[in-house]
Amino acid sequence: xxxxxxxxxxxxxxxxxxxxxxxxxxxxxxxxxxxxxxxxxxxxxxxxxxxxxxxxxxxxxxxxxxxxxxxxxxxxxxxxxxxxxxxxxxxxxxxxxxxxxxxxxxxxxxxxxxxxxxxxxxxxxxxxxxxxxxxxxxxxxxxx
Amino acid sequence: xxxxxxxxxxxxxxxxxxxxxxxxxxxxxxxxxxxxxxxxxxxxxxxxxxxxxxxxxxxxxxxxxxxxxxxxxxxxxxxxxxxxxxxxxxxxxxxxxxxxxxxxxxxxxxxxxxxxxxxxxxxxxxxxxxxxxxxxxxxxxxxx
Amino acid sequence: xxxxxxxxxxxxxxxxxxxxxxxxxxxxxxxxxxxxxxxxxxxxxxxxxxxxxxxxxxxxxxxxxxxxxxxxxxxxxxxxxxxxxxxxxxxxxxxxxxxxxxxxxxxxxxxxxxxxxxxxxxxxxxxxxxxxxxxxxxxxxxxx
Amino acid sequence: xxxxxxxxxxxxxxxxxxxxxxxxxxxxxxxxxxxxxxxxxxxxxxxxxxxxxxxxxxxxxxxxxxxxxxxxxxxxxxxxxxxxxxxxxxxxxxxxxxxxxxxxxxxxxxxxxxxxxxxxxxxxxxxxxxxxxxxxxxxxxxxx
Numbered sequence: 001x002x003x004x005x006x007x008x009x010x011x012x013x014x015x016x017x018x019x020x021x022x023x024x025x026x027x028x029x030x031x032x033x034x035x036x037x038x039x040x041x042x043x044x045x046x047x048x049x050x051x052x053x054x055x056x057x058x059x060x061x062x063x064x065x066x067x068x069x070x071x072x073x074x075x076x077x078x079x080x081x082x083x084x085x086x087x088x089x090x091x092x093x094x095x096x097x098x099x100x101x102x103x104x105x106x107x108x109x110x111x112x113x114x115x116x117x118x119x120x121x122x123x124x125x126x127x128x129x130x131x132x133x134x135x136x137x138x139x140x141x142x143x144x
Numbered sequence: 145x146x147x148x149x150x151x152x153x154x155x156x157x158x159x160x161x162x163x164x165x166x167x168x169x170x171x172x173x174x175x176x177x178x179x180x181x182x183x184x185x186x187x188x189x190x191x192x193x194x195x196x197x198x199x200x201x202x203x204x205x206x207x208x209x210x211x212x213x214x215x216x217x218x219x220x221x222x223x224x225x226x227x228x229x230x231x232x233x234x235x236x237x238x239x240x241x242x243x244x245x246x247x248x249x250x251x252x253x254x255x256x257x258x259x260x261x262x263x264x265x266x267x268x269x270x271x272x273x274x275x276x277x278x279x280x281x282x283x284x285x286x287x288x
Numbered sequence: 289x290x291x292x293x294x295x296x297x298x299x300x301x302x303x304x305x306x307x308x309x310x311x312x313x314x315x316x317x318x319x320x321x322x323x324x325x326x327x328x329x330x331x332x333x334x335x336x337x338x339x340x341x342x343x344x345x346x347x348x349x350x351x352x353x354x355x356x357x358x359x360x361x362x363x364x365x366x367x368x369x370x371x372x373x374x375x376x377x378x379x380x381x382x383x384x385x386x387x388x389x390x391x392x393x394x395x396x397x398x399x400x401x402x403x404x405x406x407x408x409x410x411x412x413x414x415x416x417x418x419x420x421x422x423x424x425x426x427x428x429x430x431x432x
Numbered sequence: 433x434x435x436x437x438x439x440x441x442x443x444x445x446x447x448x449x450x451x452x453x454x455x456x457x458x459x460x461x462x463x464x465x466x467x468x469x470x471x472x473x474x475x476x477x478x479x480x481x482x483x484x485x486x487x488x489x490x491x492x493x494x495x496x497x498x499x500x501x502x503x504x505x506x507x508x509x510x511x512x513x514x515x516x517x518x519x520x521x522x523x524x525x526x527x528x529x530x531x532x533x534x535x536x537x538x539x540x541x542x543x544x545x546x547x548x549x550x551x552x553x554x555x556x557x558x559x560x561x562x563x564x565x566x567x568x569x570x571x572x573x574x575x576x
Contacts, residue, residue, distance in 0.1 A: 021162075022189060023182040023322060025315040027369065028558075032311050033500040034469035038167040041465075045166060045226055056225065067507070068465040074502045081200065081315065082189055126460075167466060169459040171513065172414070176455050177329075177356040181322035212321040214362045219355070225459065270316070306453075310477060311470040326455040333454060333514055344513065369488065370477055 012144050013090040014051040016043035017108070020083050030078035036115045037071055040103045043087035044121075052141050064132070066121040069098060073117040077107065084108040091142055097131040098122035099142060156288050157234040158195040160187035161252070164227050174222035180259045181215055184247045187231035188265075196285050208276070210265045213242060217261040221251065228252040235286055241275040242266035243286060300432050301378040302339040304331035305396070308371050318366035324403045325359055328391045331375035332409075340429050352420070354409040357386060361405040365395065372396040379430055385419040386410035387430060444576050445522040446483040448475035449540070452515050462510030468547045469503055472535045475519035476553075484573050496564070498553040501530060505549040509539065516540040523574055529563040530554035531574060 018039055026032035049055035059065060079085055086106050093100040098121050105115040122131045123138070134142075162183055170176040193199035203209060223229055230250050237244040242265050249259040266275045267282070278286075306327055314320040337343035347353060367373055374394050381388040386409050393403040410419045411426070422430075450471055458464040481487035491497060511517055518538050525532040530553050537547040554563045555570070566574075 018165075019162075019186075021165075021182055022185040022314065023179075023320050026310065027313045027315070027317050028497055028499070029315050030499075032470070033473075033503060034311055034466040035167075037466040037469065038165055038464070041166040042163075049226070065460055067460070067462075067510070070504075070506045071465065072502075072504045075500055078499070082193065167458070167464050170454065171457045171459070171461050172353055172355070173459050174355075176326070177359065178322040178325040178455060181325065182320070185321075209316055211316070211318075211366070212363055214360075215321065216358075216360045218358045222355070306451075307474075309450075309453075309470055310473040311467075323455075326453055329454040330451075337514070370481065 011091050012051070013088050014043075014047040015086050015088045016046040017084065017086050018042060020079050020081060020085070022081065024079075025081050028078075029080060031080070033073070033075060036073055036075070036105055037119075039085075039087050039105055040089065040101070040119060043089055043103070044101065047089060052144070054138070054141050060126070063126050065124050065126045066098075067124050067129075069120040069122045071117065071119045073115055075115050076113045079105075079107060079114050085114060092118065094134065094139065094142075095120070095122075097133055099134075155235050156195070157232050158187075158191040159230050159232045160190040161228065161230055162186060164223050164225060164229070166225065168223075169225050172222075173224060175224070177217070177219060180217055180219070180249055181263075183229070183231050183249055184233065184245070184263060187233055187247070188245065191233060196288070198282070198285050204270070207270050209268050209270045210242075211268050211273075213264040213266045215261065215263045217259055219259050220257045223249075223251060223258050229258060236262065238278065238283065238286075239264070239266075241277055243278075299379050300339070301376050302331075302335040303374050303376045304334040305372065305374055306330060308367050308369060308373070310369065312367075313369050316366075317368060319368070321361070321363060324361055324363070324393055325407075327373070327375050327393055328377065328389070328407060331377055331391070332389065335377060340432070342426070342429050348414070351414050353412050353414045354386075355412050355417075355419075357408040357410045359405065359407045361403055363403050364401045367393075367395060367402050373402060380406060382422065382427065382430070383408070383410075385421055387422075443523050444483070445520050446475075446479040447518050447520045448478040449516065449518055450474060452511050452513060452517070454513065456511075457513050460510075461512060463512070465505070465507060468505055468507070468537055469551075471517075471519050471537055472521065472533070472551060475521055475535070476533065479521060484576070486570070486573050492558070495558050497556050497558045498530075499556050499561075501552040501554045503549065503551045505547055507547050508545045511537075511539060511546050517546060524550060526566065526571065526574070527552070527554075529565055531566075 024031045024035045045056050085108055089101050089103045091099050092102040100118055100120050102118045107114050125132050168175045168179045189200050233245050233247045235243050236246040244264050246262045251258050269276050312319045312323045333344050377389050377391045379387045380390040388408050390406045395402050413420050456463045456467045477488050517540055521533050521535045523531045524534040532552050534550045539546050557564050
């Protein structure tokens with residue numbers, strides 16, 4: 001991991017609240033491991049609009065999309081039916097054409113870490129599907 | 145439909161608020177038609193605990209489950225990414241071993257009907273998987 | 289064009305084979321009721337390309353899409369983890385701007401009916417999202 | 433038993449064939465990134481029964497389950513609607529109470545790598561939910 005050893009100026013952490021839906025549950029009465037990935041994406045979409053000031057729809061309108069390049073998830077405690085939980089995310093690294101977003105998913109009550117990890121998202125032009133360097137104004141919005 | 149034409153004594157309607165998640169979206173940028181079914185189930189689970197005084201977990205603990213026997217959905221306006229919506233449900237009919245639950249799913253703002261319909265749920269014993277007549281105390285809880 | 293009252297010459301039934309995936313399973317060890325809807329859609333997409341001679345992608349290329357207008361499902365026997373099953377579909381009625389597709393989902397071995405029902409699909413122009421009358425050439429392809 | 437430092441005689445790679453389902457597709461017309469995780473699980477369940485001689489159901493019957501401890505996915509080329517693909521998996525490492533399974537998901541035609549990565553699965557007793565050391569007979573079955 002290329003995270004520099006020097007202190008970063010502290011990028012903001014944002015938190016969204018969600019709730020387990022019935023179809024998320026697997027045969028072990030737990031949230032199926034694939035769903036945590038979508039919980040992170042749901043939180044990011046919420047936070048893009050609410051915290052970073054540029055919604056996913058705003059990206060789409062100017063012809064950009066975010067594709068997932070890699071994901072890494074570590075499962076600690078399974079969420080269960082009907083549980084409320086929080087998803088906290090923050091930008092840990094800027095790459096040339098994307099960002100690495102770290103996340104922590106915590107059961108709400110009692111508060112316990114359920115899953116943590118990171119996702120690399122790449123900015124692409126939707127008409128070509130190709131990665132593009134992050135524009136300055138987007139870096140500025142995301143550097144909070 | 146066997147709903148009598150005379151006014152019913154007015155079974156209560158309960159409403160839950162949910163939000164579209166990214167994985168709900170299909171290739172037409174709409175919520176995939178299958179997801180409305182799970183939205184209804186999520187609302188019922190919420191309302192069982194919050195409004196009827198007997199959570200799904202409480203049913204499970206005494207050895208009962210609810211299996212879906214039939215579902216009927218009419219799609220009016222597609223929900224889209226990130227939209228908030230409400231799911232209103234009520235018991236329209238009691239059957240010998242189950243209930244017919246009607247529902248309305250409405251986009252929150254501006255308020256528009258997205259999907260309506262009904263589901264028949266059958267009460268089963270989890271150890272046998274067989275339908276059982278609705279116990280009196282459950283009918284009483286559900287007859288509000 | 290509504291369904292004629294005279295006996296039809298028997299529109300063709302086509303069958304696709306699929307298999308339950310782990311994430312389809314719910315907390316009762318059964319396929320979650322919402323998944324049958326997607327099984328039907330998967331079968332239709334397969335059969336559009338393989339049996340009707342016009343793939344979903346071919347519709348998309350000429351600016352058409354199929355939106356779901358209504359669905360009706362009756363659950364008989366739940367499918368379980370890893371089971372193979374067949375989805376048989378046929379066009380039961382032609383409507384002015386769509387078709388009613390009936391389906392039967394059967395567990396493969398031993399062969400048992402798992403779920404049956406129908407879906408109304410409406411043909412829409414993708415640029416406007418509005419329903420369009422079925423073009424003659426599409427009716428011809430579908431009238432087999 | 434930790435991974436030995438000496439070269440292994442090459443643990444077997446097994447391959448399953450699957451097909452994209454409509455609900456797998458996201459708003460970018462690609463398979464949603466979370467679905468690759470379930471594709472790997474579907475392939476493992478197939479291969480457990482067909483290649484390793486011990487099905488998931490056989491584990492369940494003797495009171496064991498496999499929980500996901502970590503997953504790591506790298507996305508190369510998105511799969512699309514209706515595409516057929518293969519999932520090749522193999523055990524890369526034995527841990528004290530689980531295995532690390534590597535995987536490659538490839539589009540079938542033309543053959544291209546779509547996603548690769550690994551998952552750590554832990555063996556648990558279903559009655560306690562706790563990890564257990566891998567029994568010798570299971571190691572033997574898996575060491576092929």
